[in-house]
Amino acid sequence: xxxxxxxELVKNNxxxxxxxxxxxNLKKIYGEENVYDFSLGNPSTPVPSEVNDSIIELLENQKxxxxxxxxxxxxxxxxxxxxxxxxxxxxxxxxxxNIIMTVGAASGLNIVLKSILNKDEExxxxxxxxxxxxxxxxxxxxxxxxxxxxxGNNFIPDLKELESKIxxxxxxxxxxxxxxxxxxxxxxxxxxxxxxxxxxxxxxLKRDIYLISDEPxxxxxxxxxxxxxxxxxxxxxxxxxxxxxxxxxxxxRIGYVLVQDxxxxxxxxxxxxxxxxxxxxxxxxxxxxxxxxxxxxxxTCDIEIYDKNRKLLYSKLKxxxxxxxKPEGAFYLFVKxxxxxxxxxxxxxxxxNILVVPATSFGCKGYVRIAYCTNYSTIENSLExxxxxxxxxxxx
Amino acid sequence: xxxxxxxELVKNNxxxxxxxxxxxNLKKIYGEENVYDFSLGNPSTPVPSEVNDSIIELLENQKxxxxxxxxxxxxxxxxxxxxxxxxxxxxxxxxxxNIIMTVGAASGLNIVLKSILNKDEExxxxxxxxxxxxxxxxxxxxxxxxxxxxxGNNFIPDLKELESKIxxxxxxxxxxxxxxxxxxxxxxxxxxxxxxxxxxxxxxLKRDIYLISDEPxxxxxxxxxxxxxxxxxxxxxxxxxxxxxxxxxxxxRIGYVLVQDxxxxxxxxxxxxxxxxxxxxxxxxxxxxxxxxxxxxxxTCDIEIYDKNRKLLYSKLKxxxxxxxKPEGAFYLFVKxxxxxxxxxxxxxxxxNILVVPATSFGCKGYVRIAYCTNYSTIENSLExxxxxxxxxxxx
Numbered sequence: 001x002x003x004x005x006x007x008e009l010v011k012n013n014x015x016x017x018x019x020x021x022x023x024x025n026l027k028k029i030y031g032e033e034n035v036y037d038f039s040l041g042n043p044s045t046p047v048p049s050e051v052n053d054s055i056i057e058l059l060e061n062q063k064x065x066x067x068x069x070x071x072x073x074x075x076x077x078x079x080x081x082x083x084x085x086x087x088x089x090x091x092x093x094x095x096x097x098n099i100i101m102t103v104g105a106a107s108g109l110n111i112v113l114k115s116i117l118n119k120d121e122e123x124x125x126x127x128x129x130x131x132x133x134x135x136x137x138x139x140x141x142x143x144x145x146x147x148x149x150x151x152g153n154n155f156i157p158d159l160k161e162l163e164s165k166i167x168x169x170x171x172x173x174x175x176x177x178x179x180x181x182x183x184x185x186x187x188x189x190x191x192x193x194x195x196x197x198x199x200x201x202x203x204x205l206k207r208d209i210y211l212i213s214d215e216p217x218x219x220x221x222x223x224x225x226x227x228x229x230x231x232x233x234x235x236x237x238x239x240x241x242x243x244x245x246x247x248x249x250x251x252x253r254i255g256y257v258l259v260q261d262x263x264x265x266x267x268x269x270x271x272x273x274x275x276x277x278x279x280x281x282x283x284x285x286x287x288x289x290x291x292x293x294x295x296x297x298x299x300t301c302d303i304e305i306y307d308k309n310r311k312l313l314y315s316k317l318k319x320x321x322x323x324x325x326k327p328e329g330a331f332y333l334f335v336k337x338x339x340x341x342x343x344x345x346x347x348x349x350x351x352x353n354i355l356v357v358p359a360t361s362f363g364c365k366g367y368v369r370i371a372y373c374t375n376y377s378t379i380e381n382s383l384e385x386x387x388x389x390x391x392x393x394x395x396x
Numbered sequence: 397x398x399x400x401x402x403x404e405l406v407k408n409n410x411x412x413x414x415x416x417x418x419x420x421n422l423k424k425i426y427g428e429e430n431v432y433d434f435s436l437g438n439p440s441t442p443v444p445s446e447v448n449d450s451i452i453e454l455l456e457n458q459k460x461x462x463x464x465x466x467x468x469x470x471x472x473x474x475x476x477x478x479x480x481x482x483x484x485x486x487x488x489x490x491x492x493x494n495i496i497m498t499v500g501a502a503s504g505l506n507i508v509l510k511s512i513l514n515k516d517e518e519x520x521x522x523x524x525x526x527x528x529x530x531x532x533x534x535x536x537x538x539x540x541x542x543x544x545x546x547x548g549n550n551f552i553p554d555l556k557e558l559e560s561k562i563x564x565x566x567x568x569x570x571x572x573x574x575x576x577x578x579x580x581x582x583x584x585x586x587x588x589x590x591x592x593x594x595x596x597x598x599x600x601l602k603r604d605i606y607l608i609s610d611e612p613x614x615x616x617x618x619x620x621x622x623x624x625x626x627x628x629x630x631x632x633x634x635x636x637x638x639x640x641x642x643x644x645x646x647x648x649r650i651g652y653v654l655v656q657d658x659x660x661x662x663x664x665x666x667x668x669x670x671x672x673x674x675x676x677x678x679x680x681x682x683x684x685x686x687x688x689x690x691x692x693x694x695x696t697c698d699i700e701i702y703d704k705n706r707k708l709l710y711s712k713l714k715x716x717x718x719x720x721x722k723p724e725g726a727f728y729l730f731v732k733x734x735x736x737x738x739x740x741x742x743x744x745x746x747x748x749n750i751l752v753v754p755a756t757s758f759g760c761k762g763y764v765r766i767a768y769c770t771n772y773s774t775i776e777n778s779l780e781x782x783x784x785x786x787x788x789x790x791x792x
Contacts, residue, residue, distance in 0.1 A: 104679060110676055281532065
């Protein structure tokens with residue numbers, strides 16, 4: 001009854017989402033406080049008060065227009081606020097035309113890929129990568145090409161391998177900075193090297209290659225780290241952003257796509273992305289939330305909360321004998337399975353009511369992802385269980 | 397730079413959306429009150445006060461969870477409220493598992509079509525049809541098959557033509573009841589005849605054929621007309637609904653897909669649609685709005701307002717000499733071009749600052765669609781211009 005393509009997807013349903021559903025079931029059995037659900041990037045930090053204050057203000061002052069259709073690319077004043085905020089922060093020169101408001105970053109990536117991909121064209125991703133990228137690329141009959149996880153170099157991708165895999169089928173490269181699931185931040189020198197390769201390959205192959213930068217965690221960085229603003233380094237760059245993490249509102253599905261004027265034929269591409277937003281059925285980003293983010297464009301939730309979680313979990317897991325990458329951004333801890341088997345690790349952790357995601361689904365065997373965007377108390381309460389798990393493995 | 401498929405779409409961009417953008421420009425030039433924009437189904441009726449009251453209540457009582465990710469099919473309590481409301485209204489027997497909350501009906505149609513269509517399979521639509529159906533079907537490499545507009549019978553589709561066009565490539569039939577753009581409501585006897593043909597053809601071809609019922613206008617009916625609730629008549633029925641029109645909140649992008657248990661392998665289909673919702677990037681329907689519609693599930697905006705608009709516009713246009721279909725539902729008036737040329741009609745109307753959509757884009761030459769979901773004053777103020785237009789045509 002269902003299409004062949006969907007049969008594949010049903011068979012390989014998202015491990016993350018299965019964990020999320022399983023977590024809900026376990027909580028029903030054992031009680032909310034006795035399940036340590038680190039499966040999903042669902043922020044538990046408080047939504048900044050400005051978000052809900054903005055909603056109330058908008059309902060008071062704009063209630064007649066706030067719920068109506070907007071242009072397919074979004075309210076013009078909202079797109080303008082986004083552009084101004086970026087210009088202020090990054091010393092750029094965007095205007096409202098460079099911005100398309102979207103139903104979150106996931107939808108943003110979809111409409112970008114729909115706009116650029118022909119059948120069998122390739123999009124390169126760096127493993128470990130957000131597992132949904134594969135679905136998004138294949139939605140438009142593209143092919144995912146994976147650069148191996150560079151375990152030896154703190155998961156900073158090997159650019160030689162990238163260079164060797166760019167060919168006359170390559171249409172784009174997706175980077176995710178800060179990275180989900182490793183928590184690694186790519187610094188300026190990496191971005192420069194990456195851009196240099198893309199510029200060289202564009203010339204060599206006489207082919208436009210887009211750098212698609214998926215940046216929902218852009219503001220979530222620690223220890224003074226900075227995420228280089230990508231448009232400055234490579235012309236054919238498309239930025240995909242979501243307010244899900246920065247404002248802790250992932251359920252609301254609000255983000256944007258940014259196409260700078262320096263992108264070749266940028267106007268055509270912006271038109272295509274806008275139309276794609278309509279025809280995949282989003283029509284426009286949720287209208288009230290567009291106006292809300294426009295009022296909160298310079299605000300983030302309290303990053304200190306994540307940092308506190310990060311410090312506690314990282315230091316304790318190291319103390320217990322686990323090997324893990326020290327996160328520089330996002331809110332994921334990437335932990336090596338003591339036996340090298342990530343699926344077995346996840347199953348064993350579940351015995352202690354700890355839910356983690358095996359990184360095989362991110363294209364990186366041997367690790368699990370722990371989303372530490374939970375309450376601090378969840379982390380505190382989980383420590384005893386992690387300790388027991390370490391003891392069971394005999395690594396302590 | 398953009399994909400071949402999108403090049404086509406950019407070339408044939410939505411006439412409706414172009415009109416909407418043009419309307420905004422004309423309003424800047426001539427002033428809001430001097431442009432009679434009947435292009436888009438953007439309700440101008442007040443949003444029921446319960447909608448905004450619910451938002452405020454939710455922000456007070458559930459502010460810690462209201463903006464978070466939900467399951468890909470939506471909050472369980474919300475799906476349950478939707479099922480209960482339908483059961484009460486239509487004496488059905490749905491539960492939360494039959495409902496998938498979606499980013500409006502447009503997105504609902506997309507995830508349904510993604511779930512059922514293989515390459516080159518056919519989906520039948522009745523002209524005149526909502527022009528986006530073609531895009532949605534082709535998004536998944538399906539083929540649109542059009543049943544000719546049945547002008548001689550008040551645009552009630554010719555079911556013999558339907559029967560002749562069902563073959564071993566047919567995967568679905570889309571109906572839109574009440575119809576956009578004609579305003580016609582298909583009654584029970586039509587639905588029964590349609591179902592009989594589908595049952596017969598399913599047996600004959602040994603093939604599952606879905607009836608996909610797109611029902612954003614279900615509650616918007618006049619003169620005591622009723623829309624038969626479709627699931628009772630044909631087992632393999634999928635209902636796609638949106639709150640855009642019933643609650644006058646089209647910008648918020650909230651609706652649902654309903655798959656009844658009687659659909660063959662309904663559980664697999666529901667799983668596929670849920671996963672499709674995730675992988676096309678919607679992830680989940682906007683979370684706050686899910687909760688809002690759950691609280692407003694038995695409410696509609698004031699249909700009387702549309703009825704008042706309908707009566708004035710229909711009676712006056714008839715008086716001026718225009719031929720038009722008397723709308724029984726939705727909020728569109730389908731008007732015949734005096735010369736038989738709909739595009740010329742739209743251009744000539746624009747000289748009088750009247751914006752209407754030529755129905756060629758709905759697969760029905762010779763008519764234009766007038767969306768009368770405007771303010772009453774817009775209709776009142778437009779009458780003089782319609783009169784002049786009639787005089788110019790010499791039909792009065």
